[in-house]
Amino acid sequence: MLTEKNILDIQELQKLCENAEDFSLKLNWEMLKTRESSIDDYLYYEGEHLIGFLALYGFGESYELCGMVHPDYRQRGIFTDLFNKAYKSLQVRECEKLLINAPSKSQSAKGFIRSINAEYSFSEYQMEWKxxxxxxxxxxxxxxxxxxxxxxxxxxxxxxxxxxxxxxxxxxxxxxxxxxxxxxxxxxxxxxxxxxxxxxxxxxxxxxxxxxxxxxxxxxxxxxxxxxxxxxxxxxxxxxxxxxxxxxxxxxxxxxxxxxxxxxxxxxxxxxxxx
Structure with a gap:
């Protein structure tokens, strides 16, 4: 279960990452705030500062994954480390499918996608009513x-x-x-x-x-x-x-x-x- 400090740190890191690349991350806050355990959340701290975060969202035997790393700390294997821990946890669960979510504009996310065994599945438009x-x-x-x-x-x-x-x-x-x-x-x-x-x-x-x-x-x-x-x-x-x-x-x-x-x-x- 995420603590109040974790929630605040994740929100701050999200703002920083989004501003750096001009996109919006889909972190499913309504689910994060109602977690009943910590099995689906992976945090990387350096001292008191949250540097990386990855979350799993389970729906039966299907899971979605979304995460982020502070722009100044990329290319250090942090997200790979978080991903490997999350992936290992799924291998002992009833998981038939894992979808990785990434904003289309995120070049850092695309770089990670190319480094693992993942293939494009589909895209969604996020829309606002005018x-x-x-x-x-x-x-x-x-x-x-x-x-x-x-x-x-x-x-x-x-x-x-x-x-x-x-x-x-x-x-x-x-x-x-x-x-x-x-x-x-x-x-x-x-x-x-x-x-x-x-x-x-x-x-x-x-x-x-x-x-x-x-x-x-x-x-x-x-x-x-x-x-x-x-x-x-x-x-x-x-x-x-x-x-x-x-x-x-x-x-x-x-x-x-x-x-x-x-x-x-x-x-x-x-x-x-x-x-």
């Missing part, structure tokens, strides 16, 4: 807060829409349930539950994710209407609104653009194998 007029229809498409009775539907949506295993989908739901500021909404069309959308709020920022509509109900404007309702609700509270979308998902990308989202950064993911 003010625009959005119309919604409340007559047939409604949002309601999710209940425990929706668990099975949520799992089915993750499996069918995001191509994840059922075990990983169950694990992901357990992680989300431990987060503060998390809200699940179910999408209803003509009184039938057809999708879901998640919102995580942190101060004046709202993150939309886990947005899915069953394939048989896609292409009917249901998703666009539901997303518009969420955006307007968050905008009324003067929240900044963000989401992410895979760069290859042209349908979703077009939908987000039509509502007023604009891309501000790209995150790349690399598959490390074998485990």
């Amino acid at each position: 003010s625009m007029n959005v119309e919604v229809d409340h007559s047939e498409i409604l949002l309601r807060r999710a209940s425990t009775n929706d668990k099975r539907t949520i799992i089915d949506l993750d499996v069918k829409c995001f191509n994840v295993s059922e075990k990983d989908a169950h694990s992901f739901q357990r992680v989300l349930n431990n987060e503060e500021g998390h809200r699940y909404y179910m999408i209803e069309y003509k009184s039938e539950t057809v999708g879901k959308i998640n919102v995580h709020t942190d101060d004046k920022t709202s993150y939309i994710y886990g947005f899915a509509v069953f394939p048989e109900f896609q292409g009917k404007g249901i998703g666009r209407n539901a997303l518009a309702q969420i955006v307007l609700n968050e905008a009324q509270k003067e929240q900044k609104i963000f989401l992410e979308v895979a760069t290859k998902n042209e349908n979703a990308l077009g939908l987000y653009h039509s509502i007023g989202f604009q891309t501000y950064q790209t995150q790349d993911y690399y598959l490390h194998k074998p485990l």
Whole structure:
């Protein structure tokens, strides 16, 4: 479990690294702040100063990895040392896949990727909503807060829409349930539950994710209407609104653009194998 000092040191190191290369690291702070053990966090200190940090984020048998090293201390094998420790811990767990996350602009990250057995997997656009007029229809498409009775539907949506295993989908739901500021909404069309959308709020920022509509109900404007309702609700509270979308998902990308989202950064993911 990260201490209060660890959290502050990681935040300070993140700011320093981001300013040095003009990018944003995806450190999944909502997960870092709710850790129940220290098995997934690797810190490198010199005296009182945090020089390097690496985090693992587990979802069932799949893991994501993100980290950083102080710009003045690179090329000294620090990140390699942290990576090797994290990788060793995964070898004794049930881990089928490890994805390494790196901002597209980070040259230092790309250098490390080239030095290990990893191959490009996919990229995500990080998008922010910019003010625009959005119309919604409340007559047939409604949002309601999710209940425990929706668990099975949520799992089915993750499996069918995001191509994840059922075990990983169950694990992901357990992680989300431990987060503060998390809200699940179910999408209803003509009184039938057809999708879901998640919102995580942190101060004046709202993150939309886990947005899915069953394939048989896609292409009917249901998703666009539901997303518009969420955006307007968050905008009324003067929240900044963000989401992410895979760069290859042209349908979703077009939908987000039509509502007023604009891309501000790209995150790349690399598959490390074998485990």
